Amino acid sequence: MKPLRLLALFIIPMGLIIAAVPQNKTKPYKLTAEELLGEVNTRTQYVTPDAVADMIIKKDPSLRLIDVRSQDEFEKFSLPGAINIPATDLLSDQYADILNQDIKMNIFYSNGTLTANEAWMITRQLGFNNNYVLEGGLNYWFDAILNPQKPASTSPDEEFAKYDFRKSAGLALGGGATMQTSQDQSATSSKPVIKPAAKKKKAAGGC
Amino acid sequence: MGPLAINEIISENTNLFLAFIIGIGFGFVLEQSGFSSSRKLAGVFYGYDTVVLKVFFTAAITAMLGLLFFSLFGWIDLKLVYINPTYLTSAIVGGIIMGAGFIMGGYCPGTSFCGASIGKLDAFVFIGGLFIGVFIFGIGYNLWDGMYLAKFLGSPKISETLGLTDGVFAFLLIIMALAMFWVAEWAEKKFPREEY
Numbered sequence: 001m002k003p004l005r006l007l008a009l010f011i012i013p014m015g016l017i018i019a020a021v022p023q024n025k026t027k028p029y030k031l032t033a034e035e036l037l038g039e040v041n042t043r044t045q046y047v048t049p050d051a052v053a054d055m056i057i058k059k060d061p062s063l064r065l066i067d068v069r070s071q072d073e074f075e076k077f078s079l080p081g082a083i084n085i086p087a088t089d090l091l092s093d094q095y096a097d098i099l100n101q102d103i104k105m106n107i108f109y110s111n112g113t114l115t116a117n118e119a120w121m122i123t124r125q126l127g128f129n130n131n132y133v134l135e136g137g138l139n140y141w142f143d144a145i146l147n148p149q150k151p152a153s154t155s156p157d158e159e160f161a162k163y164d165f166r167k168s169a170g171l172a173l174g175g176g177a178t179m180q181t182s183q184d185q186s187a188t189s190s191k192p193v194i195k196p197a198a199k200k201k202k203a204a205g206g207c
Numbered sequence: 208m209g210p211l212a213i214n215e216i217i218s219e220n221t222n223l224f225l226a227f228i229i230g231i232g233f234g235f236v237l238e239q240s241g242f243s244s245s246r247k248l249a250g251v252f253y254g255y256d257t258v259v260l261k262v263f264f265t266a267a268i269t270a271m272l273g274l275l276f277f278s279l280f281g282w283i284d285l286k287l288v289y290i291n292p293t294y295l296t297s298a299i300v301g302g303i304i305m306g307a308g309f310i311m312g313g314y315c316p317g318t319s320f321c322g323a324s325i326g327k328l329d330a331f332v333f334i335g336g337l338f339i340g341v342f343i344f345g346i347g348y349n350l351w352d353g354m355y356l357a358k359f360l361g362s363p364k365i366s367e368t369l370g371l372t373d374g375v376f377a378f379l380l381i382i383m384a385l386a387m388f389w390v391a392e393w394a395e396k397k398f399p400r401e402e403y
Binding site: 004007008011012014015016018019020021022023 | 380
C-alpha cells in the first residue's frame, strides 16, 4: 500500500474521533480531600482583621484584598484598595492571573466568611497558593475595627493594647462615629491592571 | 498530570536532560532521512522533492493528535502549554526573510546544524550567515523594534478565531494536509530531477 494511503487510513479515523468527542475542560484538583480537611481544621486560611488593618494602614504592597461579593455590594461598600471578583465569576479566565500567583497575599472577604471560604476552598483545590480569608468577614470587621468595644477594666493589658490599636486603626480607616463615610474610599479604589503571570517559556519547536 | 516540569513532577534539570536526549534523537533522524542535504529543502520550492514538507506536516499532525488525545484522557493540561505569542507584522516579514533564506541556502536552522555535524561546508556557511543575521538584528534593534512589536495578538488559536472546537479544526487540518501531500506527490512526478 502507498505510504500516503496508509497515513490517511490512520489519521483520518483519529481526526474523526477527536472531532467527535467533547473537549476535556475539567480542571484537575491538586489536593486530596484529607489534605484539604487538614488545612480547614487548622484554620490556616484565616487572617485576623487586626493583621489586615495593620497591612492596610502600612500600605503593605503585598496585600491584595479581594471582595467576593456581588458587584452591587462591592460598589456600596468595600475595604480600601479591594478589588471585586464575584464568587460566581471566580473561575473566569480574566481572574486566573490574580488568583494563581506567587507574589501577592490575596485575602478574600465577604459579609460573613461563607462565600470567602468557598472561594478559598476552590482556589486551594486548584493548587493556588497565597489565598487567604478575612477572619469573621466584614461583619466582624465592623465590630472589631470600626466599632471596637472598650474592654472591661479588669481585662489584661493585651486587651487594652488591642483595643487601642483597633480604635486608632478604625479611625484611620474611617470607622467610629463616621462609619458611613468609609463609602468614599471604595469609590477611589481603582482596579489594578491585570498583568499576565510570567509563564515558563520553552524553546519553540520547528525545524 | 502534564506538563511534567511545570507541575513539578520532574525537575527543570531533568526536563533539560530529556530535551537533550530528544534533541539528539531528532538530529539523528533528520540526518538519516537525508535532511542534511541542502538539495532536499530546496526541492520543496522547485517541486522535485517534497519530503521536508511531508515530514514536518506529519510531525505537526502527530503532535497535534497526541496533545488532543492526552488532553482528552486528562494527561496534560493544554492551558499550561506555552504558545508563542503572535506579532502579525514580524511574523509575515520574518516568514518572507526565512523562506528566502531556505531557498537560497537550502537549509533551515535545524537541518543546517545537522549538515554541519557531518562536515558539510555549505551548512557551516549557512550557520555563519545565521549568526550574522542575529548580530545585525541585535545591533539594529532600535531601528525596527516598532515593526518587530507591531500588531500584537496575544496567543490566539486558529480554532478559537474560527469559532471551532480544537477537535473539528484538527480534523479539517488533517484533510488539508492529506490534500497537500497528494499535490506534493503530484509535483514530484511533474518536476522530476534525476541527477541530485
